[in-house]
Amino acid sequence: MTDAPIRYVEPVFRPPSEAQSLILPVTDGCSWNRCAFCEMYTAPQKRFRPRDEAEVMESIRRCGERYGGSVTRVFLADGDAMTLSTRRLAAILEAIRRALPGVRRVSSYCLPRNVGRKSVAELRALAELGLSLVYVGAESGDDDVLARVEKGETFASTRQALEKLGEAGIKRSVMILNGLGGASLSGPHAANSAALINAAQPEFLATLVVGFPEGEARFRAKFRDFEPLDVPGLLREMEAFLSRLELKRTVFRSDHASNWLVLRGALGADKARLLAQLRAAIAAPEEAPLRPAWARGL
Numbered sequence: 239m240t241d242a243p244i245r246y247v248e249p250v251f252r253p254p255s256e257a258q259s260l261i262l263p264v265t266d267g268c269s270w271n272r273c274a275f276c277e278m279y280t281a282p283q284k285r286f287r288p289r290d291e292a293e294v295m296e297s298i299r300r301c302g303e304r305y306g307g308s309v310t311r312v313f314l315a316d317g318d319a320m321t322l323s324t325r326r327l328a329a330i331l332e333a334i335r336r337a338l339p340g341v342r343r344v345s346s347y348c349l350p351r352n353v354g355r356k357s358v359a360e361l362r363a364l365a366e367l368g369l370s371l372v373y374v375g376a377e378s379g380d381d382d383v384l385a386r387v388e389k390g391e392t393f394a395s396t397r398q399a400l401e402k403l404g405e406a407g408i409k410r411s412v413m414i415l416n417g418l419g420g421a422s423l424s425g426p427h428a429a430n431s432a433a434l435i436n437a438a439q440p441e442f443l444a445t446l447v448v449g450f451p452e453g454e455a456r457f458r459a460k461f462r463d464f465e466p467l468d469v470p471g472l473l474r475e476m477e478a479f480l481s482r483l484e485l486k487r488t489v490f491r492s493d494h495a496s497n498w499l500v501l502r503g504a505l506g507a508d509k510a511r512l513l514a515q516l517r518a519a520i521a522a523p524e525e526a527p528l529r530p531a532w533a534r535g536l
């Protein structure tokens with residue numbers, strides 16, 4: 239190990255809301271790595287592997303020595319931390335408690351299948367040890383869309399995982415990808431994604447616009463007849479999605495750099511206002527506060 243307490247293998251990704259967190263890799267890459275739209279962990283150095291347990295423990299101990307009580311949030315990286323066994327995750331959370339006593343929130347990404355292998359009691363034990371939030375890439379609630387993009391999940395598997403996490407007291411931040419079904423599947427993508435979110439009632443919901451910064455080749459190899467939605471089509475899909483949402487208490491964000499129109503609010507309280515913003519942008523796009531193309535990104 240070098241002088242740095244943590245060994246990073248670039249590129250490292252984290253959700254926007256983890257900007258202030260200590261990013262602690264406990265796995266490298268993603269064990270699935272087959273989603274047609276996702277190129278985050280395709281570089282050779284990001285081949286999936288769990289980090290050596292001794293290395294993770296040593297990193298936590300050295301972060302404790304160096305940063306002490308000043309760290310308040312920890313994000314367990316990379317794309318698939320929750321694939322680790324409950325025993326290993328519990329050991330990591332205990333070590334964080336011991337070495338970094340100021341930590342109030344530990345979070346990670348979580349594929350629905352990571353949860354399938356863990357019981358509610360096991361998840362509750364992790365929550366009690368400090369795991370308070372997971373980011374779940376649902377992407378869509380439509381089984382046809384999920385199959386075409388090779389997510390390896392279904393409406394049912396994602397719903398079950400989200401419910402299990404909720405029952406265990408772990409907050410869920412769910413990501414849905416605007417435009418993922420293209421023109422042909424836009425209707426069912428919007429309707430079934432809203433049905434999934436209504437069933438799960440997550441604490442946080444974020445929508446991102448699917449994009450292909452490295453080209454469409456990987457995506458089109460799987461979703462051959464994909465016809466991308468134009469900006470009005472993306473906004474109409476958002477309207478179809480939002481108008482079907484029946485949420486009690488969900489913080490909604492559509493402010494990731496990939497979005498054309500920034501929307502933020504609490505659902506259901508702000509549903510009418512958010513829909514009005516969307517409808518105004520659909521009716522008069524030239525007057526809407528759309529992000530210029532140069533300011534968008536992933």
Ligand SMILES: C[S@@+](CC[C@H](N)C(=O)[O-])C[C@H]1O[C@@H](n2cnc3c(N)ncnc32)[C@H](O)[C@@H]1O
Binds near residue numbers: 278
């Ligand atoms: C690191 S991944 C998610 C973590 C976890 N592996 C999962 O699937 O739940 C982060 C999220 O970025 C989003 N993402 C990935 N590739 C994208 C793309 N090409 N365009 C837009 N969003 C993308 C997806 O919503 C994905 O779930």
Ligand code: SF4
Binds near residue numbers: 273276278349389
């Ligand atoms: S979206 Fe998540 S599961 Fe799919 S390849 Fe990317 S990191 Fe892996």
